[in-house]
Amino acid sequence: MTAIGIFGHLGRMGTAIADVIPDAGAKFAGGIDHGGDPQALARDCDVLVDFSAPGAIEAHLDAAEATGTPIVIGTTGLSSAHHERIDAAARAIPVLQTGNTSLGIAMLAALVREAAARLDEDWDIELTEMHHREKVDAPSGTALMLGEAAAGGRGTTLADASVIGRAGLTGARARGTIGFASLRGGTVAGDHSVVFAGDGERITLSHHAESRTIFARGAVRAALWLAKQGPGRYTMDQVLGL
Ligand SMILES: NC(=O)C1=CN([C@@H]2O[C@H](COP(=O)(O)OP(=O)(O)OC[C@H]3O[C@@H](n4cnc5c(N)ncnc54)[C@H](OP(=O)(O)O)[C@@H]3O)[C@@H](O)[C@H]2O)C=CC1
Protein backbone atom coordinates (compact mmCIF):
# COMPACT_ATOMS: atom_id res chain seq x y z
CA MET A 1 0.00 0.00 0.00
CA THR A 2 1.48 3.37 -1.01
CA ALA A 3 2.27 5.59 1.99
CA ILE A 4 1.60 9.31 1.41
CA GLY A 5 3.22 12.03 3.56
CA ILE A 6 1.73 15.55 3.71
CA PHE A 7 3.59 18.86 4.07
CA GLY A 8 1.00 21.27 5.55
CA HIS A 9 -1.11 18.42 6.94
CA LEU A 10 -3.10 20.48 9.48
CA GLY A 11 -4.11 23.09 6.91
CA ARG A 12 -7.36 23.23 4.92
CA MET A 13 -5.95 21.13 2.08
CA GLY A 14 -3.82 18.88 4.26
CA THR A 15 -6.84 17.76 6.29
CA ALA A 16 -8.96 17.30 3.14
CA ILE A 17 -6.22 15.10 1.62
CA ALA A 18 -5.76 12.98 4.77
CA ASP A 19 -9.56 12.37 4.71
CA VAL A 20 -9.60 10.93 1.18
CA ILE A 21 -6.36 8.86 1.23
CA PRO A 22 -8.10 5.67 2.50
CA ASP A 23 -10.76 5.90 -0.28
CA ALA A 24 -7.91 5.59 -2.82
CA GLY A 25 -6.54 2.44 -1.18
CA ALA A 26 -3.45 4.27 0.09
CA LYS A 27 -2.02 4.91 3.56
CA PHE A 28 -1.52 8.22 5.39
CA ALA A 29 2.15 8.13 6.49
CA GLY A 30 1.95 11.29 8.61
CA GLY A 31 2.53 14.97 8.07
CA ILE A 32 4.29 18.08 9.29
CA ASP A 33 3.62 21.80 9.52
CA HIS A 34 5.84 24.60 10.89
CA GLY A 35 8.66 23.22 12.99
CA GLY A 36 8.43 19.62 11.75
CA ASP A 37 11.37 17.64 10.32
CA PRO A 38 10.89 17.35 6.52
CA GLN A 39 13.59 14.67 6.10
CA ALA A 40 12.08 12.42 8.78
CA LEU A 41 8.69 12.63 7.02
CA ALA A 42 10.25 12.01 3.60
CA ARG A 43 12.04 8.90 4.92
CA ASP A 44 8.75 7.51 6.28
CA CYS A 45 6.71 7.64 3.07
CA ASP A 46 6.68 6.53 -0.59
CA VAL A 47 5.47 9.87 -1.96
CA LEU A 48 5.01 13.40 -0.59
CA VAL A 49 2.35 16.02 -1.25
CA ASP A 50 3.02 19.67 -0.42
CA PHE A 51 0.14 22.07 0.32
CA SER A 52 1.95 24.47 2.64
CA ALA A 53 3.48 27.86 1.79
CA PRO A 54 6.02 29.14 -0.76
CA GLY A 55 8.58 29.83 1.98
CA ALA A 56 8.69 26.11 2.81
CA ILE A 57 9.18 24.75 -0.71
CA GLU A 58 12.97 24.82 -0.75
CA ALA A 59 13.33 22.81 2.49
CA HIS A 60 10.66 20.35 1.32
CA LEU A 61 12.40 19.81 -2.02
CA ASP A 62 15.75 19.39 -0.23
CA ALA A 63 14.21 16.62 1.90
CA ALA A 64 12.53 14.93 -1.08
CA GLU A 65 15.78 15.02 -3.04
CA ALA A 66 17.95 13.78 -0.15
CA THR A 67 15.67 10.75 0.35
CA GLY A 68 14.78 10.16 -3.34
CA THR A 69 11.07 10.62 -2.58
CA PRO A 70 8.65 11.73 -5.36
CA ILE A 71 6.77 14.95 -4.53
CA VAL A 72 3.52 16.59 -5.70
CA ILE A 73 3.62 20.37 -5.16
CA GLY A 74 0.19 22.02 -4.95
CA THR A 75 1.33 25.12 -3.09
CA THR A 76 0.74 28.32 -5.08
CA GLY A 77 2.29 31.80 -5.03
CA LEU A 78 5.57 30.41 -6.41
CA SER A 79 8.26 32.69 -7.87
CA SER A 80 10.47 32.03 -10.90
CA ALA A 81 13.25 31.07 -8.42
CA HIS A 82 10.94 28.39 -6.98
CA HIS A 83 10.27 27.06 -10.49
CA GLU A 84 14.02 26.91 -11.19
CA ARG A 85 14.50 24.94 -7.94
CA ILE A 86 11.68 22.56 -8.98
CA ASP A 87 13.34 22.04 -12.40
CA ALA A 88 16.63 21.22 -10.65
CA ALA A 89 14.97 18.72 -8.28
CA ALA A 90 13.15 17.08 -11.19
CA ARG A 91 16.51 16.06 -12.65
CA ALA A 92 16.93 13.72 -9.66
CA ILE A 93 13.40 12.76 -8.51
CA PRO A 94 9.81 12.72 -9.89
CA VAL A 95 8.12 16.11 -9.25
CA LEU A 96 4.62 17.21 -10.24
CA GLN A 97 3.81 20.89 -9.71
CA THR A 98 0.35 22.26 -10.42
CA GLY A 99 -1.79 25.17 -9.28
CA ASN A 100 -4.86 22.93 -9.42
CA THR A 101 -5.28 19.18 -9.03
CA SER A 102 -8.92 18.95 -10.22
CA LEU A 103 -9.98 17.20 -13.42
CA GLY A 104 -12.29 20.09 -14.31
CA ILE A 105 -9.51 22.69 -14.35
CA ALA A 106 -7.27 20.48 -16.51
CA MET A 107 -10.14 20.25 -19.02
CA LEU A 108 -10.86 23.99 -18.76
CA ALA A 109 -7.20 24.79 -19.52
CA ALA A 110 -7.37 22.65 -22.69
CA LEU A 111 -10.57 24.44 -23.78
CA VAL A 112 -9.04 27.86 -23.06
CA ARG A 113 -5.93 27.05 -25.11
CA GLU A 114 -8.12 25.91 -28.01
CA ALA A 115 -10.41 28.97 -27.88
CA ALA A 116 -7.45 31.36 -27.64
CA ALA A 117 -5.82 29.73 -30.67
CA ARG A 118 -9.00 29.84 -32.79
CA LEU A 119 -10.20 33.34 -31.89
CA ASP A 120 -8.05 36.20 -33.20
CA GLU A 121 -6.84 39.18 -31.14
CA ASP A 122 -10.12 41.05 -31.75
CA TRP A 123 -11.27 38.78 -28.90
CA ASP A 124 -9.82 40.22 -25.68
CA ILE A 125 -8.97 37.68 -22.94
CA GLU A 126 -9.68 38.49 -19.28
CA LEU A 127 -9.58 36.13 -16.27
CA THR A 128 -11.43 36.45 -12.98
CA GLU A 129 -11.04 34.32 -9.88
CA MET A 130 -12.77 34.31 -6.49
CA HIS A 131 -11.54 32.56 -3.35
CA HIS A 132 -12.23 32.43 0.40
CA ARG A 133 -11.15 35.29 2.67
CA GLU A 134 -8.10 33.40 4.03
CA LYS A 135 -6.29 32.98 0.70
CA VAL A 136 -2.91 34.75 0.81
CA ASP A 137 -1.75 34.84 -2.82
CA ALA A 138 -3.14 36.53 -5.93
CA PRO A 139 -3.76 35.89 -8.74
CA SER A 140 -4.49 32.28 -7.84
CA GLY A 141 -2.13 29.60 -9.14
CA THR A 142 -5.02 28.30 -11.23
CA ALA A 143 -5.68 31.69 -12.83
CA LEU A 144 -2.01 31.88 -13.79
CA MET A 145 -2.18 28.36 -15.28
CA LEU A 146 -5.27 29.29 -17.29
CA GLY A 147 -3.51 32.47 -18.37
CA GLU A 148 -0.52 30.40 -19.54
CA ALA A 149 -2.91 28.21 -21.52
CA ALA A 150 -4.47 31.28 -23.15
CA ALA A 151 -1.06 32.80 -23.86
CA GLY A 152 0.13 29.48 -25.35
CA GLY A 153 -2.91 29.38 -27.63
CA ARG A 154 -2.06 32.91 -28.81
CA GLY A 155 1.61 32.04 -29.39
CA THR A 156 2.86 34.32 -26.61
CA THR A 157 3.84 34.00 -22.94
CA LEU A 158 2.21 35.29 -19.81
CA ALA A 159 5.42 37.17 -18.98
CA ASP A 160 4.86 39.24 -22.13
CA ALA A 161 1.06 39.49 -22.16
CA SER A 162 -0.26 39.66 -18.57
CA VAL A 163 -1.87 42.70 -16.92
CA ILE A 164 -2.46 41.94 -13.24
CA GLY A 165 -5.15 44.23 -11.81
CA ARG A 166 -6.12 47.72 -12.95
CA ALA A 167 -6.65 50.96 -11.01
CA GLY A 168 -6.67 54.67 -11.76
CA LEU A 169 -6.07 56.24 -15.16
CA THR A 170 -4.91 53.08 -16.90
CA GLY A 171 -5.46 54.13 -20.51
CA ALA A 172 -7.32 51.91 -22.96
CA ARG A 173 -6.77 48.19 -22.99
CA ALA A 174 -3.68 47.16 -24.99
CA ARG A 175 -4.49 44.69 -27.78
CA GLY A 176 -3.27 41.12 -27.16
CA THR A 177 -2.94 41.49 -23.40
CA ILE A 178 -4.39 39.00 -20.90
CA GLY A 179 -5.94 40.65 -17.83
CA PHE A 180 -6.43 39.24 -14.32
CA ALA A 181 -8.84 40.28 -11.54
CA SER A 182 -8.95 38.66 -8.08
CA LEU A 183 -11.87 38.68 -5.62
CA ARG A 184 -11.62 37.48 -2.00
CA GLY A 185 -14.41 36.76 0.46
CA GLY A 186 -16.44 34.25 2.41
CA THR A 187 -15.71 30.55 2.06
CA VAL A 188 -15.49 30.17 -1.74
CA ALA A 189 -13.43 27.03 -2.52
CA GLY A 190 -12.40 28.33 -5.95
CA ASP A 191 -14.17 29.99 -8.91
CA HIS A 192 -12.40 30.75 -12.19
CA SER A 193 -13.73 32.33 -15.39
CA VAL A 194 -11.99 33.11 -18.65
CA VAL A 195 -13.81 35.71 -20.73
CA PHE A 196 -13.25 36.08 -24.48
CA ALA A 197 -14.72 39.52 -25.21
CA GLY A 198 -15.34 40.25 -28.89
CA ASP A 199 -17.20 43.03 -30.71
CA GLY A 200 -20.82 42.65 -29.64
CA GLU A 201 -20.48 39.19 -28.10
CA ARG A 202 -18.69 37.33 -25.27
CA ILE A 203 -17.75 33.74 -24.53
CA THR A 204 -17.17 32.80 -20.87
CA LEU A 205 -15.57 29.49 -19.86
CA SER A 206 -15.92 28.82 -16.12
CA HIS A 207 -15.16 26.31 -13.39
CA HIS A 208 -16.63 26.28 -9.90
CA ALA A 209 -15.12 24.15 -7.14
CA GLU A 210 -17.95 23.22 -4.76
CA SER A 211 -15.54 21.97 -2.08
CA ARG A 212 -11.85 21.11 -1.54
CA THR A 213 -12.62 17.42 -2.00
CA ILE A 214 -12.00 17.66 -5.76
CA PHE A 215 -8.51 19.09 -5.15
CA ALA A 216 -7.80 16.48 -2.46
CA ARG A 217 -8.87 13.52 -4.64
CA GLY A 218 -6.82 14.88 -7.53
CA ALA A 219 -3.77 15.32 -5.29
CA VAL A 220 -3.96 11.70 -4.10
CA ARG A 221 -4.48 10.44 -7.66
CA ALA A 222 -1.43 12.47 -8.75
CA ALA A 223 0.65 11.13 -5.83
CA LEU A 224 -0.18 7.48 -6.62
CA TRP A 225 0.67 8.05 -10.29
CA LEU A 226 3.90 9.95 -9.49
CA ALA A 227 5.11 7.21 -7.13
CA LYS A 228 5.50 4.96 -10.22
CA GLN A 229 7.41 7.45 -12.39
CA GLY A 230 11.12 8.07 -12.90
CA PRO A 231 12.83 11.43 -12.33
CA GLY A 232 11.27 14.34 -14.28
CA ARG A 233 8.81 17.21 -14.02
CA TYR A 234 5.21 16.18 -14.68
CA THR A 235 1.77 17.81 -15.10
CA MET A 236 -1.82 16.90 -14.22
CA ASP A 237 -2.54 16.36 -17.95
CA GLN A 238 -0.17 13.38 -17.84
CA VAL A 239 -1.83 11.98 -14.70
CA LEU A 240 -5.29 12.33 -16.21
CA GLY A 241 -4.28 11.19 -19.71
CA LEU A 242 -5.69 14.37 -21.33
N1 LIG B 1 -3.01 22.86 -6.31
C1 LIG B 1 -4.26 22.82 -5.83
O1 LIG B 1 -5.14 22.13 -6.36
C2 LIG B 1 -4.58 23.61 -4.62
C3 LIG B 1 -3.60 24.39 -4.05
N2 LIG B 1 -3.84 25.05 -2.89
C4 LIG B 1 -2.71 25.76 -2.32
O2 LIG B 1 -2.23 25.00 -1.22
C5 LIG B 1 -1.62 25.87 -0.26
C6 LIG B 1 -2.23 25.61 1.10
O3 LIG B 1 -3.57 26.00 1.09
P1 LIG B 1 -4.48 25.83 2.40
O4 LIG B 1 -4.48 24.41 2.85
O5 LIG B 1 -5.76 26.48 2.09
O6 LIG B 1 -3.65 26.72 3.44
P2 LIG B 1 -3.61 26.61 5.03
O7 LIG B 1 -3.05 27.92 5.49
O8 LIG B 1 -4.92 26.15 5.56
O9 LIG B 1 -2.56 25.46 5.30
C7 LIG B 1 -1.20 25.59 5.08
C8 LIG B 1 -0.49 24.63 6.02
O10 LIG B 1 0.89 24.68 5.71
C9 LIG B 1 1.62 24.88 6.91
N3 LIG B 1 2.83 25.67 6.69
C10 LIG B 1 2.93 26.98 6.41
N4 LIG B 1 4.21 27.36 6.31
C11 LIG B 1 4.93 26.24 6.55
C12 LIG B 1 6.32 25.98 6.59
N5 LIG B 1 7.22 26.96 6.40
N6 LIG B 1 6.73 24.70 6.83
C13 LIG B 1 5.82 23.73 7.03
N7 LIG B 1 4.49 23.92 7.03
C14 LIG B 1 4.06 25.16 6.78
C15 LIG B 1 0.69 25.63 7.83
O11 LIG B 1 1.10 25.36 9.15
P3 LIG B 1 1.11 26.48 10.25
O12 LIG B 1 -0.32 26.72 10.56
O13 LIG B 1 1.93 25.86 11.34
O14 LIG B 1 1.76 27.69 9.62
C16 LIG B 1 -0.66 25.01 7.49
O15 LIG B 1 -0.92 23.85 8.25
C17 LIG B 1 -1.86 27.28 -0.79
O16 LIG B 1 -0.71 27.71 -1.49
C18 LIG B 1 -3.03 27.12 -1.75
O17 LIG B 1 -3.10 28.10 -2.74
C19 LIG B 1 -5.06 25.00 -2.28
C20 LIG B 1 -6.07 24.27 -2.82
C21 LIG B 1 -5.91 23.50 -4.04
Ligand SMILES: O=C(O)C1=N[C@H](C(=O)O)C[C@H](O)C1
Ligand atom coordinates in the same frame (compact mmCIF):
# COMPACT_ATOMS: atom_id res chain seq x y z
O1 LIG C 1 -5.93 28.69 -1.87
C1 LIG C 1 -6.88 28.01 -2.32
O2 LIG C 1 -7.89 27.77 -1.66
C2 LIG C 1 -6.78 27.50 -3.70
N1 LIG C 1 -5.65 27.64 -4.31
C3 LIG C 1 -5.32 27.17 -5.61
C4 LIG C 1 -4.99 28.34 -6.52
O3 LIG C 1 -4.29 29.27 -6.07
O4 LIG C 1 -5.38 28.32 -7.67
C5 LIG C 1 -6.34 26.22 -6.17
C6 LIG C 1 -7.76 26.45 -5.78
O5 LIG C 1 -8.32 27.42 -6.62
C7 LIG C 1 -7.92 26.78 -4.31
